Amino acid sequence: MTAAQADPQAEFSGMPEGLRIDRPEVADGAALWRIARDSETLDLNSSYSYLLWCRDFAGTTAVARDASGxxxxFITAYVRPERPRTLLVWQVAVDAAQRGRGLAGALLEGLTARVANERGLAAIETTITPGNTASERLFTSYAERHGAQVQQEVLFGTGLFPDGSHAPEVLYRIGPLSF
Known part of the structure; x- marks a missing residue:
């Protein structure tokens, strides 16, 4: 592996100044939980789940760090067991003070470049609730930059959620990808 292959910043030049992409460490779990909570748009998982995510899925997760580290x-993601060349992006969140700088796009580019290099990658998937225009733009613009198609279908309808108040989750399948 070359230095450029190991360094997501070397593969994507759109990283906002003063920030860097890194793999998460377990100690980052609390910060990821706080960023997700403060987003006021994500389904907030337990703080425990973010700690586990940083331990068990660090290879398919990316964290943006400021100059102080x-x-x-962050972006949390995992490789689908039955589709080992498909990365499912679980959550994307950016601290309010960093929004509007292209950080989510830089994280997505850096993470997918890393996963493609380490494991091979043919497609990414994510789910988006209707009306989440920021996520829709993030993923459709990613597909455009990579010349990939976007297929959409409802993955989990409202009736599947036990509390009944959750909007449907629409699956976005982006591919085929080439790196």
């Missing part, structure tokens, strides 16, 4: 954004 503090997390200011």
């Amino acid at each position: 503090e997390p200011v954004g």
Whole structure:
């Protein structure tokens, strides 16, 4: 592996100044939980789940750090077991002070470049609730930059959620990808 292959910043030049992409460490779990909570749009998982995520899925997760090393954004993702060349993006969150700088796009580019290099990658998937225009723009613009198609279908309808108040989750399948 070359230095450029190991360094997501070397693969994507759109990283906002003063920030860097890194793999998460377990100690980052609390910060990721706070960023997700403060987003006021994500389904907030337990703080325990963010700690586990940083331990068990660090290879498919990206954290943006400021100059002091503090997390200011993240993407959690995993490789689908039955589709080992498909990365499912679980959550994308950016600290309010960092929004509007292209950080989510830089994180997505850096993470997918890393996963493609380490494991091979043919597609990414994510779910988006209707009306989440920021996520819709993030993923459709990613597809455009990579010349990939976007297929959409409802993955989990409202009736599947036990509390009944959850909007449907629409699956966005982006591919085929080439790196």
